[in-house]
Amino acid sequence: MYVTILGRQPALGIAELERVFGGNNVTPLSNLAATVDTDRLEIQDLGGALKAGVVIIDITSGDWHKVNKKIVQHYTQEWAAFEGKITLGLSAYGFDVDPRDVQKIGIILKQKLKKAGVSLRLVPNQDTALSTATSHHNKLGLASNKVELLIVRAKDGKIIIAESTGAQNITAYTKRDQERPKRDAFVGMLPPKLAQIMINLAHPAPHARILDPFCGTGVILQEAALQGYGVYGTDLSEKMVRYSRENLNWLADTHHLRFDFDLHEGDAMNTTWQQPVDAVVAETYLGQPFSAPPSPAKLEEVRKNCNHILTEFLKNLAPQIESGTPVCIAIPAWRSKEGNFTHLPLIATIAQLGFKPHEFRNISQNDLLYFREDQVVARELLTLTKI
Ligand SMILES: C[S@@+](CC[C@H](N)C(=O)[O-])C[C@H]1O[C@@H](n2cnc3c(N)ncnc32)[C@H](O)[C@@H]1O
Structure with a gap:
């Protein structure tokens, strides 16, 4: 024990x-x-x-x-x-x-x-x-x-x-986070610890090939490669695909690891992914960053836009992965001054999109929000299985 x-x-x-x-x-x-x-x-x-x-x-x-x-x-x-x-x-x-x-x-x-x-x-x-x-x-x-x-x-x-x-091992986490050659404050800085939690929430089979369709600078791909998974990343931005490539090569060199990875540009709303895709783990598009809570009209505009992109992404993904494929995605939720959250509407229609949420024994989906006290945009972690 x-x-x-x-x-x-x-x-x-x-x-x-x-x-x-x-x-x-x-x-x-x-x-x-x-x-x-x-x-x-x-x-x-x-x-x-x-x-x-x-x-x-x-x-x-x-x-x-x-x-x-x-x-x-x-x-x-x-x-x-x-x-x-x-x-x-x-x-x-x-x-x-x-x-x-x-x-x-x-x-x-x-x-x-x-x-x-x-x-x-x-x-x-x-x-x-x-x-x-x-x-x-x-x-x-x-x-x-x-x-x-x-x-x-x-x-x-x-x-x-x-x-x-x-x-x-906080030294190793800091090294992976701060010493990698490419970082980008605008796409956000997913802490390696959180990437590791997300991969574990998906809980892929050993040696599974994990897809991150919003790979950015590649934090999830880095952590997945370290855990012995095959890694495959796509992103809308050519620059981000380049950044992920550089960071993965750096990881392989500095950690004396040998792993294969695939990367290419692609819009998650319509791209066709190469098979096999055994698990999907991604910090998706979180909308624009805010340093203070936005006006209700602005919040509604951003929420609608994110909901559209992420609904289209899930609609595109569902027919491309097999039933039973685990998925863990971080999606945005916005925090008010009082500490209340505005969620994405797609959460309520997840079954219609072809996914079922994992039921935890000791906690509920609403508890799976990652944020710091000074942040407006929280990451809501959805742990799903393809139906
Ligand atoms: C929050 S960032 C992810 C950052 C990433 N976790 C990292 O390690 O750097 C979201 C990423 O989604 C990409 N993106 C936005 N819209 C997209 C779309 N429709 N299809 C694919 N990627 C998209 C952005 O270019 C950005 O790199």
């Missing part, structure tokens, strides 16, 4: 886990964490989980005092004969405690182990939980002597203590 620590938008992380591991195997503990019933979980395969760990201790109910006692008891024994120096990080989620209370567990453990001749270095807690960056830079969870304990309190009071198996 694993526990995962969820990112800024927990519903996206839960949805991703459900698709990858099956809805019945995922149990949300709170907005911060979920357990996954599986024998194998690689944090690097997930975009929506910040940390993951193997569950070691399960406490049905109790308080921080009990946590303290259990950890000290368990690890004084476990490490009594440890050869070499242990680095320990402690992260608590869902507890109303002070970072010093968290650190205190480590200090007691350090004193006890010292008596047994075992040396322990404690990673300092600025907060009750170590940041992903701190866990990643200290390589916690990546070797037997670099341990991070994830101490998670569920909404129902249950407590889980897990040994981390690693944190998100």
